[in-house]
Amino acid sequence: xxxxxxxxxxxxxxxxxAIRDTDQAFRFGGEEVVxxxxxxxxxxxxxxxxxxxxxxxSLVFNVPPNGGNPEGRESRTVSIGVSAYVDGMxxxxxxxxxxxxxxxxxxxxxxxxxxxxxxxxx
Numbered sequence: 001x002x003x004x005x006x007x008x009x010x011x012x013x014x015x016x017x018a019i020r021d022t023d024q025a026f027r028f029g030g031e032e033v034v035x036x037x038x039x040x041x042x043x044x045x046x047x048x049x050x051x052x053x054x055x056x057x058s059l060v061f062n063v064p065p066n067g068g069n070p071e072g073r074e075s076r077t078v079s080i081g082v083s084a085y086v087d088g089m090x091x092x093x094x095x096x097x098x099x100x101x102x103x104x105x106x107x108x109x110x111x112x113x114x115x116x117x118x119x120x121x122x
Contacts, residue, residue, distance in 0.1 A: 003063060004031070007076060010059060018052050034098070042084035042115055049080040049113040057111065077111035084115075 008031070015025045017033060028034045037045050056078045063073035081101025095101055101116035106112060 003061075007061060011056060011078070014055050014059070018048065018055060032102075033050065034095070034109075042082060045082050045084065046113055046116045049082050053078050053080055053111070053113055079105040081105050081114045082113060082114050082115040 008027070012025070012027075012053070013035070015033070015035065019025060020040055024036045026036075030081045035048075037048060040048070057075055060073050060075055063069065063072050063074055079102060081095035081098045081104065083094055083101055089097075097116055101114045104116060105112050105114040
């Protein structure tokens with residue numbers, strides 16, 4: 001747990017540097033983070049997410065040495081789902097769309113960014 005907490009803390013610092021002052025990032029649960037990018041088109045949000053993914057992958061973490069990694073240093077990856085607000089959506093719709101995009105990213109081999117837009121039910 002301590003190692004995971006350290007990774008989340010470094011990810012938080014990375015997020016602060018990667019988003020604008022008008023954006024907001026929240027830890028949503030366990031290892032899930034929600035980032036709100038107001039006034040940002042889905043294509044631009046995808047670019048921000050890709051930049052975050054690349055920066056995180058470039059970080060090197062100290063981990064306990066083992067037979068496969070005697071130096072105790074390794075990188076980690078992140079899967080990111082992007083969704084855009086569509087008129088008529090509520091907060092649950094938007095989160096469901098982002099969550100679906102995240103699962104698509106994980107099922108696509110991880111370490112990628114996937115955008116998804118869920119049309120609201122009217």
